[in-house]
Amino acid sequence: MELLDAQKIQLFFIFAVPGMIALYVRAQFLDGKIPDFKVGLATYVAISLIYHAIWFLIAPGMYAVKVVSANGCEKVGWVFIEFIGPAILGVVSGINVRKQWLRKFLAKFGLTTVHPVASAWDWKFSGVPESWVLVVLKDGKQWGGVLSEKSFISSTSKERDIFIEKVYEIKKSGKWVGRDSGVLITHQQIQTIEFWPKG
Structure with a gap:
């Protein structure tokens, strides 16, 4: 045995x-x-x-x-x-x-394969560099911010939440006003997220 x-x-x-x-x-x-x-x-x-x-x-x-x-x-x-x-x-x-x-x-040979990453969320956030982000919520409110090393993006499919370490309130004029805070946004609230490089 x-x-x-x-x-x-x-x-x-x-x-x-x-x-x-x-x-x-x-x-x-x-x-x-x-x-x-x-x-x-x-x-x-x-x-x-x-x-x-x-x-x-x-x-x-x-x-x-x-x-x-x-x-x-x-x-x-x-x-x-x-x-x-x-x-x-x-x-x-x-x-x-x-x-x-x-x-x-x-x-190059006209061949395609199934992408190994299950969702666009996982693909984008698996290697996102330090970026400016604009999160538009379902109620129309917008949060601008910096997505960096102290930010957090959920990797579980049950809760696609995002924590932005440095946020800016966006005024009706379009001006970004810095705040001394971060923001946690749950997936139920998110409509779109826009990214651009922080340079």
Whole structure:
């Protein structure tokens, strides 16, 4: 029974963990969400298999090594393959989504793919630089402000709220009057948000 449990753990680490790590790290560049384990297991395994297939071509000798009898260098190699490598893959994948390298490359051949980010909210706020913003509420009121490092944008689909750290009240004349305060605006109130670079 103990041997079977050890085998199950080893199989889990080989066939699921790299995919989980890669997707978790990638998610930190996007909306921070990864699939629930039961729902995402097939995805984790698929990514892990592709990942190990690539490593098998690069270092086939590592796959002939038994972890329990491995020497120090081989154990370090397996730690890299199982944990550090997937994290690097996740970083590269996350940056790829943000910069849209693969989509731009495929577009040159007339090919398009489904966008990996679920909503425009998540896509825009996953990498927005310091910006001026103009938020128009459903009741017609407008808030101008600075969206910067002390601001906060919700990443949960249930509550799309936004905290603007520095706000300006917009007078009827169109003049922006600075206030010594921030403002929290809930998603039910928001009609539109306009952005432009803060320079």
